[in-house]
Amino acid sequence: MAIASIIQTLVAHDVEFIVMGGMAAVLQGEDLLPDSDWLEVDGARFRVLSLARLIVVKEQLNRAKDQAMLVLLRATLEELQESRP
DSSP states (O other): OOHHHHHHHHHHTTOOOBOOSGGGGTOOHHHHGGGEEEEEETTEEEEEEOHHHHHHHHHHHOOHHHHHHHHHHHHHHHHHHHHOO
C-alpha cells in the first residue's frame, strides 16, 4: 500500500497521527503532542512538530545530518520570532 493511500485512509477515518522519522527512537508520540501544530495540506490536517521542538530533537539525535541542519533551523526560528509582534 502506498504511503499516500495509508494517509488518506487515516484521514478519512479521523485518525490523529504524527509522521515521524528517525526521532521515533528519541521520543514517544505522546511526548510530541504538546509541541505539535496543525498543518493543512490539500484539505487534510496533519500534526507537525513545532520548529522549537524539532531543534531540541535534532540536538538529541546528534547525527551529522541533524547537526548540519541545526544552523538553518535556528536561524529560521530566530527570523520567525523577530517577525512576530
